[in-house]
Amino acid sequence: MDIRIGIANSPREISFESSQTSAEVEKIVAEALDTDAKFVKLADDKGKIYIVPTASLSYVEVGSEESRRIGFVA
Numbered sequence: 001m002d003i004r005i006g007i008a009n010s011p012r013e014i015s016f017e018s019s020q021t022s023a024e025v026e027k028i029v030a031e032a033l034d035t036d037a038k039f040v041k042l043a044d045d046k047g048k049i050y051i052v053p054t055a056s057l058s059y060v061e062v063g064s065e066e067s068r069r070i071g072f073v074a
Contacts, residue, residue: 002063016044
């Protein structure tokens with residue numbers, strides 16, 4: 001799953017692939033914002049952990065869970 005996180009006052013975004021489902025990511029981000037947590041913690045496929053302050057979140061874009069198609073579509 002492709003995840004993109006926009007950071008306030010930054011021209012770049014954080015982008016990574018994660019094995020977490022879209023529902024899991026949505027739940028983590030929503031709970032952090034609802035409880036006024038200081039940060040959001042997400043992991044990528046390679047074991048890296050991303051810790052982003054909730055005050056800096058502009059947006060979180062979660063890609064679809066479909067696997068990529070290989071070959072030609074008629």
